[in-house]
Amino acid sequence: MAMLIGIDIGGTNLRLGVIESGVGKNAKPKLLEEIRFHADFSGLCKTHPPQQAWQKILATLNDAITSVRTKYPQVLAVGIGFPGFIDPHTQTIAQSPNLPGLRNVDLSQDLNALLGLPVITENDALAAAYGEFIALADKRQHLIYLGLGTGVGGGLILNQQPFQGQNGVAMEVGHIITQANGRICGCGNHGCMEQYASASGVAISYQLATHELCTAAEIARRAQTGDAHAIAAYDLAGRSLAQALAHIIKVIDVTDILIGGGMSAGWPLMQTAFSEQLNADLIPVLRGKVHVHVTQMGDQAGMVGAAMLAMQKL
Ligand SMILES: [Zn+2]
Incomplete structure (x- = not known):
């Protein structure tokens, strides 16, 4: 059994779920708590140059994850559903229609450097599809x-x-x-x-x-x-x-x-x-x-x- 943080990045908010993975091949994950943060990343990208917007996005995510880790220090890894196209070879964010200006940014690596935890990034809808799949009994x-x-x-x-x-x-x-x-x-x-x-x-x-x-x-x-x-x-x-x-x-x-x-x-x-x-x-x-x-x-x-x-x- 592992404790993980799953993140959904929405239009104006950030939702962090603390999730227990369950044990074995057919383990059912359990959402222990959901914490919401206000975060208008889309607005940030419209009002700031891409590099500055990116640093602010990273800082917001780092603060949010760090505050959740204070309560749940057992967290082993972080998964992020991101509204954008994730390059399947490099796992970088190639582009995001909702976050204009961002190109080829490496969310997983940049956050990993700040947190010292493994981080993976996947397209938000594909992450949701996988979440639904995992939860199916059949x-x-x-x-x-x-x-x-x-x-x-x-x-x-x-x-x-x-x-x-x-x-x-x-x-x-x-x-x-x-x-x-x-x-x-x-x-x-x-x-x-x-x-x-x-x-x-x-x-x-x-x-x-x-x-x-x-x-x-x-x-x-x-x-x-x-x-x-x-x-x-x-x-x-x-x-x-x-x-x-x-x-x-x-x-x-x-x-x-x-x-x-x-x-x-x-x-x-x-x-x-x-x-x-x-x-x-x-x-x-x-x-x-x-x-x-x-x-x-x-x-x-x-x-x-x-x-x-x-x-x-x-
Ligand atoms: Zn269209």
Whole structure:
């Protein structure tokens, strides 16, 4: 049994999970405590030159981890789910769309130098996919994870291992184009799935129809009371997600699907449109063979997965 820290780096906060690994091959990790810190890394990168922003990011992470280690001195390693492309050869952060200016920074090595602990860094959605995989009672050989949050992230578990791809860009599912000439996306293209199926996508759909800006959670509440525009926004989210998923399944033929992330609570509002669209888009031989489950771990999967990946490297 080992004690680890798993970190999820979000838009404006940093979440540190203290995790007990469990014992043996089928060990179930246990989240002992989750500690939140305010950290606007995205804002830092917009207002500071990259080198300065990086030093501030490192200092914030070092302070947060050090404060948690004071309470849990047994911690053996740190795993970080990072919103960016992780080079599978060097494990450095090649680029992060949310943290503009950062290129080829080595978070694992730089933090290791400050902490004196092993640190591993993995793409946040892939870390979440691994966290979900580890927690499954019935281990699948392969698994697709779709994380619905501010954007839509994806992670692929292939032969029970996280699949990074050749450039750390595997499963950037949110940027599969589902609407020709659709909404402009942060990646530079138009009509990407996450412009419709993410929390911000649902908010945009609703705002376009009503001229009112609401959170996805508020729109979900309104949908439940029969607001037609709110229902339509979640319907479009479900359809867009299904369109992208049908493409992925046709390419890799993995049919065990887990839906997670902070917005997965809105899943019941998307489910009907999602199932209709998926069934329509799949090739006949695959119909009825796709198993979609909403995960139980919510937004804790990233911390658990990152910690367990760190454990693997120990
Ligand atoms: Zn895009």
